[in-house]
Amino acid sequence: MSLCSRAPDAGSVECCVDRFTGGAADEFMMTDVFRENLAGMDIDGEELLARVEAGAKS
Numbered sequence: 001m002s003l004c005s006r007a008p009d010a011g012s013v014e015c016c017v018d019r020f021t022g023g024a025a026d027e028f029m030m031t032d033v034f035r036e037n038l039a040g041m042d043i044d045g046e047e048l049l050a051r052v053e054a055g056a057k058s
Contacts, residue, residue, distance in 0.1 A: 001016070001017045001019065001040075001043075002014060002015070002016045002017075002040075003015045003016075003043075003045055005045065
């Protein structure tokens with residue numbers, strides 16, 4: 001997962017988290033799902049934060 005944000009000083013911040021283990025990332029990058037959407041999906045960072053703070057596991 002990668003989150004990109006603009007900082008108030010016009011800088012930018014990118015945070016990345018790899019949730020794959022072992023060679024699973026390499027395997028996933030060979031799938032049609034990855035090839036069809038290299039950028040992944042858009043998420044709402046504020047909504048994700050609220051879910052995590054509420055105790056969501058996934």
